Amino acid sequence: MSDRRLGWLLLAPALALLGGLTVYPAIWVIWLSLHYRIPVFSISRWAGLAHYAFLAVDPRFWSAAGVTAVFTVASVALECGLGLAMALGLRAQRHGRRAAVALLLLAWALPSVVTAKMFEWLYHPAGGLVNFLLGGRPVNWLGDPALALPSLIAADVWRTTPFVALLCYARLLTIPAELYEAAEVDGAAGVQAFARITWPLVRPILLVALLFRTLDALRAFDLMFVLTGGGPAGTTETLTVYAYRALFQTLQVGFGSAIGVVVFALVMVVAVAYLRLIHRQEASA
């Protein structure tokens, strides 16, 4: 058998699975979004761009888009900042490295539902640790419209900062100590050493982390769905939660698919933009 043939043969099963369960649905969802489709009542007819026209002027959609934007920007900024700080703090570690990484990874590896339940309990007005440490004030973290989104962001940052920290940490470990020693001899230390040595070397990896985290934050669903369900009053309802409610609560498969397509397009646009940015950075470096 020729190499070419063998190549296709080995590739075929994977492509079949991907084709059937990832690519085909990705195309089908666009088709669905152009229909009025409510399976429960056997409603299925052409809608054209009616759903998209509705979304363009739908206050709930724009509110969800705003929540998604705030959640993404705030989470990612905090994660990258905190992650880098953590990595810098870990860098000089000699002993207990495995334990340190294990403690970090724990937060990342837990199922998001476990994290959601954990934080729901931490934020509980009467039984939660947070209010206890604040002296017993009955702050309603998840029920107050002004506090719910920051609380959600805090939970997400806790969960995903380890990923960024690990990436930066791995990169920091590869920077030879001689560079810093040479800088000290030159009289530059601390902040200057950071700016001249650390930052340029860590920046590319931070950009990659930024890409991954942004895409993940845009697609995030589990945490907000289980922690707050999008409430109170839609203050934590991201586009993904809005789509899910439209799909499986009001059973509007066509309309819900339209919102899903919007999320899809958003994620793809951001991915392409970031990749271009990264390639341009690498080209100029």
Add this chain to the structure above:
Amino acid sequence: MAPRPARAAAALVVLLVLLAAGCRERPSSAGPVTLVFKHAKILGPADPVPGLLRRFEAEHPGVRVVSEALTWSSDEQHQFYVINLEGGSPPFDVMMLDVIWVPEFARAGWILDLTPFVPAAERDAHFASAIEPAMQDGRLWALPWFMNVGLLYYRKDLLAKYGLAPPRTYDELIRQVRLIQAGERDRRLDGYLWQGKQYEGGMVNVLEALWANGTRLLDDAGRPFPEPERARESLAFLRDLIVSGVSPAWVTAGDEELTRRPFGDGRAIFLRSWPYALDLFELPDSRVRGRVGVAPLPSLPHGAVGAGSTGGAHLAVSARSRHPALAVELMRFLTGEAAQRAMTEGAALRPSRPALFADPGLIARDPTLPALLPLIRAGHPRPVTPYYLMLSTTLQPEFSAVLVGRKSPERAIRDGAAQVEHLQQALAR
């Protein structure tokens, strides 16, 4: 020859496919006829259902009735039913449904048309407001199992202390709350508790406020908010209850149980809830035993008194049941007079048969029964449409936004109407 890892993987996959296929729920083929009865846990002092099922089994030898519990949350129950009934052969025969789902399930073809099985006399033995939502296109699809109506609980002792009668208007209620709170000087005594959380119960509270002001959610043609100004007043009123402190801010997260407990501990003057709570308030160890009164819900300027929401559970038969005739018999047995009497005696439930409200035996156990009869008759059913739940889940976030102060009532009504119209566009045939 495929390399070993791939072969092992393939073998494992095949094995797992077989395992997975076998992991699906398989109906039992041999043995006695088994009926599966799906219902939510009955609240109250005792659960009468097992006893009733054993009685049915005794009267029908060779038949076994298996009782399966649903989750507590109404929304989850609905999702469970939809996912199971949609898929094909659901593994149950008789099911307990919230009355608001009956038109939806009937339209979707999931429940059996009961018209040929239930004589008119049996149908008429139930409340008209319970039968009406169970009828679709002139056919009967479910029978009422127990009845609910929204009503006002009040602390008899506190009102008597200040020489007050139960309020007939909400203005009166607010005045009474202020008077009592000033007199009692108890910081922890809340005024009026109700369910403002974003769920079906919250929707009920909003609907009752709309009806109390003489307006409806949908007009006869199905258009939303036929009298927007009155609807605005109702929503503004609910929000004002929180802003003015008559209701504590946490009612926006309150459901039936979260609001019943403080009232049951004596920490509130008024409570809007369902009849089941009364039984729990009258338990021997209840702190408010003997001090709770029941009254119709007050009115707002443009409406009438007692605009409580009627509700309750109905029983229906799955259209794909393998023993439809037997399932119908079980359903008729459970909704029959004897079973409903047993349920009223044992659990915190109210029958859907008006005759039982005048039954001396039941009245002896629960003297409030006759008082409930006019309340139920004055109550309103929620909009009877197959699309009620879609409507409710679409509007709930809008109403919730008003209650927590994130949207003005005008905007919520406007946005809500737009969403409903978009939904109706999809539903138009």
Add this chain to the structure above:
Amino acid sequence: MRTGRLRDGIVLAALVLYAMPFFWQALTSVRPDAELLPLSHLLPSRLTAVHYDAVLRQSLMPRALLNSLGIALSSTVLAVGLGALAGYALARLPVPGRGVILLGMIAATAFPQIATVSPLYLLMRALGLRDTWLALILANASFALPLVIWLLAGFIREVPRALEEAAAVDGAGRLATLRFVVLPLVAPGMASAALLAFLFSWNEFLFAYTFTATEASRTVPVALALFPGVFEVPWGDIAAASLLASLPPILIVVGFQRYLVRGLLAGALRE
């Protein structure tokens, strides 16, 4: 180097503090009900196993753990099995359109689940696969596959061509080379990919929530999210269930840390 030890100690303490939410949940799972609400003392007066008892004996968690384990193992085997073959093909064999396919893989890792959940729901419904393990095995494997292929293709490319050429000189065909030369060398990489795929499947919520209807077919995340409580939420039981749900991730993080980290870094650093 005393200051070094001290500094390491401080860093570890800081990290323990970071993981505090998890340890708090563990503490909650052994705290008696009466001391849960309201919280009056940090440490419980005594420890109790009543929550674990309730979860293991009266709840759906045992069944859910079985479901999750079966589904996660199967989808991992499927993803890594197919992924190894595909990765080799893309890394070493002259498949036309290779670049495009690889690019497609990268793009596929960015697909949002919310976009594909509605067509997949309709598909599973049409195939009658709702409530089966198979639906979730296929969905999870398909979602993990792009990353697995990408990772394994990268690891395979790192194997020196000389080794494969030597095997060819010895008369081994492509497949034999793959089986006896390449895969053993890439085994650590495969372990990394397998761990990531397993974690993804174990933690996966959206598809599991949507495709399962009956209680018996729920996976661990769904069972935890839908943990029943009639009047009040049983926080102690939920904490115990959460701890049980976290066992495989903890095991992997503690026991297979090296492979996990390698997989994470490779996935991020490979462009």
